[in-house]
Amino acid sequence: MYELLAAGVLDILQLKYLVPLCVGTLAGVIGGALPGVTITMTIIVVLPFTFGLDPLQGLAAMTGVYVGGSAGGLVTAILLGLPGTPSSIATTFDGHAMARRGEPGRALWIGIWASFFGGMLGGLFLIGATGPLAAFALQFGPWEFFSLFVLALSMVAGLAEASLLKGLLSGCLGLIVTVLGTDPVMGQPRLTLGIRFLEGGIPFLPVLIGVFAFAQIMSELEKMGAGRRDPAASLIVPKLVVSHAKVVWEILSRPFLLLWTSFIGVLIGVLPAIGGSAANVMAYDQAKKFSKHPERFGTGTPEGIIASEAANNSNIGGSLVTIMAFGIPGDAVTAVMLGALTIHGIQPGPLFITQEPKLAYGIFGAYIVGHFLMLAILFVGVRWFLRIVMVPKSVLFPVILVLCTVGAYALNNTMANVYVLALFGLIGYGMVKGGLPLAPLILGVILGDQIEINLIRAVMTDANPWLFLTRPISGGLLAAAVASMAFAIWQHHRAKGKLPAESGADY
Amino acid sequence: MKLSRDGWAGLAVLAASLFLFALTLGLKPSPLVPIGPGFYPRIVLGLTAVLAAALIVFDLFTKKLPVPLEKANYAAVVLHFGVFALYVVALPWLGFRVATFAYVAAANALLDAPRSVTGWLRVGAMALVTAAVVYVVFEHYLSVLMPRGRWTGF
Numbered sequence: 001m002y003e004l005l006a007a008g009v010l011d012i013l014q015l016k017y018l019v020p021l022c023v024g025t026l027a028g029v030i031g032g033a034l035p036g037v038t039i040t041m042t043i044i045v046v047l048p049f050t051f052g053l054d055p056l057q058g059l060a061a062m063t064g065v066y067v068g069g070s071a072g073g074l075v076t077a078i079l080l081g082l083p084g085t086p087s088s089i090a091t092t093f094d095g096h097a098m099a100r101r102g103e104p105g106r107a108l109w110i111g112i113w114a115s116f117f118g119g120m121l122g123g124l125f126l127i128g129a130t131g132p133l134a135a136f137a138l139q140f141g142p143w144e145f146f147s148l149f150v151l152a153l154s155m156v157a158g159l160a161e162a163s164l165l166k167g168l169l170s171g172c173l174g175l176i177v178t179v180l181g182t183d184p185v186m187g188q189p190r191l192t193l194g195i196r197f198l199e200g201g202i203p204f205l206p207v208l209i210g211v212f213a214f215a216q217i218m219s220e221l222e223k224m225g226a227g228r229r230d231p232a233a234s235l236i237v238p239k240l241v242v243s244h245a246k247v248v249w250e251i252l253s254r255p256f257l258l259l260w261t262s263f264i265g266v267l268i269g270v271l272p273a274i275g276g277s278a279a280n281v282m283a284y285d286q287a288k289k290f291s292k293h294p295e296r297f298g299t300g301t302p303e304g305i306i307a308s309e310a311a312n313n314s315n316i317g318g319s320l321v322t323i324m325a326f327g328i329p330g331d332a333v334t335a336v337m338l339g340a341l342t343i344h345g346i347q348p349g350p351l352f353i354t355q356e357p358k359l360a361y362g363i364f365g366a367y368i369v370g371h372f373l374m375l376a377i378l379f380v381g382v383r384w385f386l387r388i389v390m391v392p393k394s395v396l397f398p399v400i401l402v403l404c405t406v407g408a409y410a411l412n413n414t415m416a417n418v419y420v421l422a423l424f425g426l427i428g429y430g431m432v433k434g435g436l437p438l439a440p441l442i443l444g445v446i447l448g449d450q451i452e453i454n455l456i457r458a459v460m461t462d463a464n465p466w467l468f469l470t471r472p473i474s475g476g477l478l479a480a481a482v483a484s485m486a487f488a489i490w491q492h493h494r495a496k497g498k499l500p501a502e503s504g505a506d507y
Numbered sequence: 508m509k510l511s512r513d514g515w516a517g518l519a520v521l522a523a524s525l526f527l528f529a530l531t532l533g534l535k536p537s538p539l540v541p542i543g544p545g546f547y548p549r550i551v552l553g554l555t556a557v558l559a560a561a562l563i564v565f566d567l568f569t570k571k572l573p574v575p576l577e578k579a580n581y582a583a584v585v586l587h588f589g590v591f592a593l594y595v596v597a598l599p600w601l602g603f604r605v606a607t608f609a610y611v612a613a614a615n616a617l618l619d620a621p622r623s624v625t626g627w628l629r630v631g632a633m634a635l636v637t638a639a640v641v642y643v644v645f646e647h648y649l650s651v652l653m654p655r656g657r658w659t660g661f
Contacts (some may be wrong), residue, residue, distance in 0.1 A: 052649035165562055166513070169520060172555040176527065179551055183544030186537045190544045191530055221587055222579040224618065394618035398611045399637050401591060405598075406641060410651040415599055422595045426588065434516035452547045459542060 005127060008361030012060060012369050020050075020057045021366050024064025025373045031065070032072020033385045035082040036220045036393060037400075039069030040332040044209050045400055047336055048407035055344040056359055060366040062337050063320075067119060067370035069333075070313045071378065074111040075385050078305075079104055086277035087312040090284035094297065094304030101300045105240040109247045110302050111309045112378050114258070117251060118310025119371045121262035122269070122317025127364050130353060133325035137350035142457035143468050147477035149447045149454070152328050154481040155271055157440045158488025167488075170436045174444020175451065177202050184453050197416045204445045205339040206408040206420040211442060212332055213404045214425030215432045217397050224393065240382060250302050257303055258310055261287055265311035269318020269330050283311030313371075320367065323348050324360060328447070335442055343411065510563070511571055517562030524555040583618065590614050602656025607638040 011017060024046060031042025043065045050058030073088030078095035091111055098107035140148070157167030180191045181201030192198040251258060261283035268279040287307030288297045297304050319330025327349035329335035341348055346356060353360040378385075408421040428438060458467065469475045510518065528549065536543030594610035601609070612634035621627045645651040655661065 048645070048651070049649065051651065165558060165565065169517075169555065169558045169562060172551060172558060173520065175551045176524070176555060179548040185540055185542065186544065188534075188537065188544045190534050191527055191548060193530075218584045218587065221583045221618070222581065224580055224583055392619060394615050395633055397587075397618070398614035401614075402607055402611060402637060402641060405595070406645055406651070406653075409654065410645065410649075413652055415654065418595055418598065422592060425591075429584070429588075433512075435512055436516060448551075455547060456542055460540065463541070 001127075001131065004357055004361045005364055008358075008363075008365035009368060010365075011056070011358065011362050012365035017057055017060045017362070017366070018369070020053060020061035021064045021370055022373055024061035025068035025370050026064075026377055027061075028065035028068025028070075029072035029075075029374065029377050029381075029385060030068075030388055032069035032088075033075045033084045033388055034391070034396070035076055035080075035084055036216075037396070038085050038212075038216060039066060039073075039087070040212050040336070041216055041400065042069055043333050043336045044213055044407065045403045047205075047209075047340060048403060048410050050340055051343065051410050055341065055346060056362040056366075058340050058344070059337065059359065059363055060370075062333075062340060063363060063366040064370045064373065066316050066333050066337075067313070067367065068374050068377065070119070070316055071112060071115040071309070071374050072385065073312075074115065074305075074309055075108070075378070075382060078107045078111055079386055087280050087315070088308065089277065090280040090308035091305055093284065093308075094299070094301050095308075097298060098300035098302070098305070103300070105242040106247065106302075107300070107305060108240055108382065109242050109244065110250060110305045112375065112382075113244075113248055113251050114306040114309035115313040116371055116375055117258055118262045118265060119313035119316065119374075120368075121259065121310070122266050122314030123364070123367050123371070124317075125266045125314070126317035126320050126367060130321050130324045130360070133321060134350045134353050137326055140350070140473065141471070142454040142461065143471050143474040144477065146451060146454040146458060147468060147474040147481070148326065149328070149451045151477045151481040151484070153440065153443055153447065153451075155484045156443050157437075158484050158491075163435075164485060164488045164492060166436050167440050170431065170438070171440035171444040173431075173436075174441040174446075175448045177204075177207060177445045178448025178452070184449060185456055202420060202445075203411060203417060205336075205343075205411055206417045207424045207445050208332070208335055208339065208442055209404050209407055210421040210424030211428030211431075211438055213400065215428040215438055217400065218425075218429045219432060220393060221397070251306055254303065254306060257287055257290070257306055260290065261307040261310045262314035265314030266318040268311070269315040269320075270322055271318075271330075279311040279315040280308040283307045316367070320363065324352055324363070325350065327352070327450070329443070332439065332442060335446055338446065511566055514563050514566035517559045517566060521556055521559035521563065524552045524559060528552040528556060586617050587614060590617060598654050600656055600658050602659050602661045603653035604638050604642055604661060605656060605659055606654075607641065608634045610634075611637045 012021060027046055028039065028042055031037050031045070032039060043062055046061055046065050050061055053061070069085060070087055073083055073085035074091045074095065075084060077083040077088040077091040078099050081092050081096035083089045083092050095107045095111055153171045154168070157171045158164050178201070180198050182188065182199060183190050189199050264283045264286055265279045268282060284304055284307045287303050288294045291297065291303055293301070319334045322328045322330040323334045323338055327338070327347065329338050338348055346352070346359065404421065405418055408417040409415065411417050431438060431441065459465070467474070468478060531545040531548045531552065534543060534545035536545075590610065590613050594606055597606040597609070612630050615630045615633055621630050642653055646653050
């Protein structure tokens with residue numbers, strides 16, 4: 001394994017892979033630093049540029065976006081008090097407080113170095129766990145895969161939003177998208193409504209791009225001119241010089257905090273479609289609970305910054321494990337990566353690491369090198385990235401939507417994909433306004449075909465439906481699905497009295 | 508009893524799922540395999556209909572808390588959807604370069620109306636640069652043949 005890993009790192013250090021990784025990391029840091037532009041949106045913008053590249057070049061660029069974006073969000077979170085991405089929300093609690101106290105450089109570099117160490121710990125898990133988990137998944141038959149996908153959907157439905165019912169409904173809407181088109185067994189057209197384009201089914205990338213990009217951009221447009229604070233108005237670039245040895249020691253002298261919060265990040269990453277936005281808040285909460293001085297949290301304590309940033313970068317490792325071992329995206333960013341892989345005819349899943357070792361270890365290599373590049377990019381350009389918040393959204397959003405349009409069109413050079421993009425943009429925004437979470441819809445669209453194929457394979461192999469319950473792994477996975485829904489209901493009832501009305505939209 | 512946002516969402520999904528479920532009844536089973544093309548869609552659409560009905564019932568019988576009204580600029584959203592829809596429709600007729608220039612300029616001007624000649628020049632320059640850079644990068648470096656206009660041939 002170590003030889004393959006070394007080969008993967010050496011591959012990535014070749015100029016043809018290093019350049020896309022570098023550009024991706026830079027784009028990620030910039031996208032992450034821009035409030036209102038999420039990592040998902042950044043990776044959607046980068047996606048069309050990867051179509052003409054070889055698979056590893058494209059995935060290196062995307063891994064760079066993921067790594068850079070997870071760290072980039074902390075720049076504006078700490079210096080302006082505006083989280084660049086949802087995964088740096090908890091960083092503002094102590095990071096911005098420390099910056100206001102007159103230590104912006106210390107706050108910023110604690111965050112950056114914590115992201116680096118958290119990311120590296122996540123990388124250890126990624127490299128160590130992907131192979132064994134994929135080997136375990138090789139024992140799966142259609143019953144087990146069906147149950148695994150049902151578990152993934154039920155977990156996302158339960159955890160993505162306060163209401164389990166709306167989560168499940170959103171997941172089912174995603175599954176409906178996949179039944180329009182052609183029956184996967186006999187290739188017979190079904191539910192095409194007489195539209196010829198639908199005979200080939202609805203491609204999932206335009207759906208994903210439309211849903212996420214429009215939901216995000218239109219929600220931001222709602223805020224424009226509605227009395228919200230302009231981040232650029234308060235922009236004063238402070239002095240950011242610190243002793244890096246001191247900052248690194250501040251982090252490494254708290255090994256339990258670093259390890260525990262990185263573990264939380266990895267764990268949240270492994271759970272499908274939850275992502276860094278939950279990881280940083282949960283890790284912050286845990287750090288506060290375990291602290292000897294919980295009263296210091298929120299006043300500018302380094303523990304708060306370390307917890308949030310270590311968790312959101314280690315989260316990437318967990319998300320990549322699920323996609324590489326099981327073919328299930330850990331979050332929206334890995335869902336786009338899955339789409340990029342399928343465009344190149346590569347199917348992630350249990351066989352991925354054995355059939356595509358160059359690609360798999362190349363991704364590991366990109367992940368490791370990406371963290372060093374992220375450090376270097378922030379070291380050189382942190383002051384400059386702060387000025388990026390001055391780019392007006394009236395300029396930024398039309399450009400992003402043009403790139404989304406090109407991304408949808410370039411999938412197979414057809415306008416039909418652009419129409420799908422526009423339609424699902426409208427649906428995505430409507431769902432946000434209707435209070436339906438988006439993550440289960442996307443997972444439903446991604447897993448729908450696989451759920452159907454495995455269900456039919458299972459029933460055609462043996463018509464006994466009890467096998468789904470009596471086969472140990474399949475039964476265990478379905479029991480876990482029921483348990484996750486029961487947990488979601490319990491959590492919802494417990495939180496009902498505490499929450500004011502309704503949580504925000506989940507992208 | 509009055510339907511709220513959830514109830515209306517449930518009603519829309521229920522109607523759509525029942526309509527599609529009815530269409531699956533017209534799908535003919537295959538003589539070669541025991542499971543026809545309507546088997547799985549019926550499960551999914553049936554489950555969706557049940558969940559949507561449950562959402563309506565919950566909405567009707569749950570005590571509704573007053574939701575604080577947020578100040579939101581819906582006019583900007585509607586306008587932007589409209590401009591984007593025009594862009595999508597115009598792409599095959601005007602071609603990528605012309606349609607993108609027009610879209611970026613219109614969207615930019617609508618979101619932040621220029622108040623001087625310099626402002627209009629900035630909007631025009633931004634639209635021109637976006638259309639040109641995206642076209643050159645994708646057509647010449649990434650081998651993506653961008654849409655040509657049926658009316659403009661450009």
